[in-house]
Amino acid sequence: MSTKLVTISPATDAALSRRGFLAKVGILFNGLAAMLLAVPIGRYLFSSVSRGTGNGYLSWVPLGSVSDFPEGETRLASFRNPNVMPTDGKTVDTACWVRRVTGDQFQVFAINCAHLGCPVRWFPQSGLFMCPCHGGAYYRDGSRASGPPERGLFEYAYKVENGLVTIQAGELPTPGGPTAALGLEKPPCA
Amino acid sequence: MRLAAKIGEWLDHRLQLAAPIREAAEHRVPRNTASWFYVFGSAALTVFLIQLVTGILLALIYVPSAGEAWSSLQNLNHDVALGWFIRGMHGWGSNFMVAIVLIHMVQVFLFGAYKFPRELTWIIGVFLLLMTLGMAFTGQIMRFDQDAYWGLGIGASIASRVPVIGPAAVKLMLGGPIIAGATLSRFFALHVFVIPGLLVAFVGLHLLMVLKLGITEWPMPGRIVRRTTYEREYHTLTRQDGEPFVPYAVWKDMFFAGFIILAIAACAFYFGPFGPTGQPDPTIIQTAPKPDYFFLWLYALLSLLPPSMETPFLLIGPPLAIVALVLLPFLSGEGEKSWKRRPIAVLTVLLIAVTLGTFTRMAQFAPWSPHMNAWSGDPVPDRFVRGTTALERQGALVFQVKQCRNCHALGATGGQRGPALDSVAVRLTQDQLIRQVIQGGGNMPAYGKNLSPAETTALVAFLETLHPARQAPARDASRDTVLGESGQKPLRAQP
Numbered sequence: 185m186s187t188k189l190v191t192i193s194p195a196t197d198a199a200l201s202r203r204g205f206l207a208k209v210g211i212l213f214n215g216l217a218a219m220l221l222a223v224p225i226g227r228y229l230f231s232s233v234s235r236g237t238g239n240g241y242l243s244w245v246p247l248g249s250v251s252d253f254p255e256g257e258t259r260l261a262s263f264r265n266p267n268v269m270p271t272d273g274k275t276v277d278t279a280c281w282v283r284r285v286t287g288d289q290f291q292v293f294a295i296n297c298a299h300l301g302c303p304v305r306w307f308p309q310s311g312l313f314m315c316p317c318h319g320g321a322y323y324r325d326g327s328r329a330s331g332p333p334e335r336g337l338f339e340y341a342y343k344v345e346n347g348l349v350t351i352q353a354g355e356l357p358t359p360g361g362p363t364a365a366l367g368l369e370k371p372p373c374a
Numbered sequence: 375m376r377l378a379a380k381i382g383e384w385l386d387h388r389l390q391l392a393a394p395i396r397e398a399a400e401h402r403v404p405r406n407t408a409s410w411f412y413v414f415g416s417a418a419l420t421v422f423l424i425q426l427v428t429g430i431l432l433a434l435i436y437v438p439s440a441g442e443a444w445s446s447l448q449n450l451n452h453d454v455a456l457g458w459f460i461r462g463m464h465g466w467g468s469n470f471m472v473a474i475v476l477i478h479m480v481q482v483f484l485f486g487a488y489k490f491p492r493e494l495t496w497i498i499g500v501f502l503l504l505m506t507l508g509m510a511f512t513g514q515i516m517r518f519d520q521d522a523y524w525g526l527g528i529g530a531s532i533a534s535r536v537p538v539i540g541p542a543a544v545k546l547m548l549g550g551p552i553i554a555g556a557t558l559s560r561f562f563a564l565h566v567f568v569i570p571g572l573l574v575a576f577v578g579l580h581l582l583m584v585l586k587l588g589i590t591e592w593p594m595p596g597r598i599v600r601r602t603t604y605e606r607e608y609h610t611l612t613r614q615d616g617e618p619f620v621p622y623a624v625w626k627d628m629f630f631a632g633f634i635i636l637a638i639a640a641c642a643f644y645f646g647p648f649g650p651t652g653q654p655d656p657t658i659i660q661t662a663p664k665p666d667y668f669f670l671w672l673y674a675l676l677s678l679l680p681p682s683m684e685t686p687f688l689l690i691g692p693p694l695a696i697v698a699l700v701l702l703p704f705l706s707g708e709g710e711k712s713w714k715r716r717p718i719a720v721l722t723v724l725l726i727a728v729t730l731g732t733f734t735r736m737a738q739f740a741p742w743s744p745h746m747n748a749w750s751g752d753p754v755p756d757r758f759v760r761g762t763t764a765l766e767r768q769g770a771l772v773f774q775v776k777q778c779r780n781c782h783a784l785g786a787t788g789g790q791r792g793p794a795l796d797s798v799a800v801r802l803t804q805d806q807l808i809r810q811v812i813q814g815g816g817n818m819p820a821y822g823k824n825l826s827p828a829e830t831t832a833l834v835a836f837l838e839t840l841h842p843a844r845q846a847p848a849r850d851a852s853r854d855t856v857l858g859e860s861g862q863k864p865l866r867a868q869p
Contacts, residue, residue, distance in 0.1 A: 233545045260659070273555065275552070299676075312824070329820070330814065355551040
């Protein structure tokens, strides 16, 4: 048996060297660590979304007693958002339009225009809600009258308990939002 | 002096930056690029640096909390020495930055500078434009006032229309279910960390490519860009007819940069800072929010599009525009550079400029918005009621009290949502007036349920008097046939 000189050739692209292998393991290791970290970061980042699924933000808030709202009239009311954070300032108070159709029958409209969310104003003389932004108009029952909105005003679900008008609020009403469907069934005509 | 040179040498021995900096400064540029048309890129960079500096200065005082942001801005405006001036610089700087970035983009487009081999420089430029607009929008939110609050509502309403992920996108954007403290905090993070960080990185890449690939030469009609020959031709040009960038071309950049800085300072000094307007209190509903200048065109577009086209336009339009801008250098990466041989390019720029300009101008008047106080604030001019009957005067009262005035002008005052009614009787017969009032139509609500028959009769009687003195009101010819002359109301000229 002749002695053969063993030469260690430098690693080429084709052959994986020990160090090259270790570098790849290192990348893999860091990739795993990054993936592990991505879970808490992702959950933190999307916490505002995940909490909101399944009416997570909605709760019942009182608007005032039934006697505050004369029959056949539409009045401005305001309520405090059910979830208040310490830095919210004035933004947690929201206005809404309360229409007492008759007795315990109400319609509570969001202040936000169904077009792009500007605050609509009620004009009792002409029985119209008008939006100052792009000129949307709605009838007294909230149905669309004219202008760019594609639908009627958003409505809050309400209930009357112990003489108090209470609405289910907590989410900014937007055209695609989950609360948007509420006002779509034809409201009772006065 | 010797000491300074020694310190410089000591530093450079370790940093080794002097040589690459000198190389970058003295890289050769074609002589014909030392033009006033080539100053907008460096001007945009200058304004960006001003925004960085003034932004940091504002952050020393500003409180990014929904409860306190508004009062901290009042504090900046009124109590902190020259706080108003720094706010003014930052606000005007933002307007200047959007404008200069747009001018820079138009110049690059018209000079064909986006063509081979500068495609990536253009694409990164497109993203820089988007980030600039992103800074403008998020900056408007920092000024946490009524406009910011309702502007966020508009943004949320648009985001909510995205199919499937809309509601989640709204909550992600607002940091919760409503516009509140978390909303301002995350827009602050975007405005101060995320977008500026990306901007710095992308500006760096953009500049690096300008250095590596060279500034585009002055476009000569007939000098065609070809992938195979362009780079050789460019290097020949810079060798034979080139000069070092510093000092040959740089002095124009410096003069223009200085001019822009002074212009921003002058605007800040004379016109002052922007807002804040009213407090961000959503229970104050007597407000008509309007976006800042550079988004006014969008405000107009959202009012004028037919309702059914709006959502598709909002969701498809912007991605389409971005894709078109990104694809541009691949679709026309070769060929003529000069605008003199690219009529469609020139027409495209003109069309977009005229469209955006028109929309912006219209949004300053907002003819589509009802004048909320016209019914109580703008009385019917007395010439319209002089010599009228009791019924017609009652009609004028109905006209006023039913808020018709909010949308219809009379005597050049009132809303412009609907047509002016000074001569409506010439256009519509009595029957048509009754129908329009009761059933509405076009952009007008139906008033049938909100007017008693007596009110309708009075209102229409008043509307029928609205015609010029020497022009007869519209007549229904069929009435003449059936009823004879007695079928028409007697003519009564308006004084």
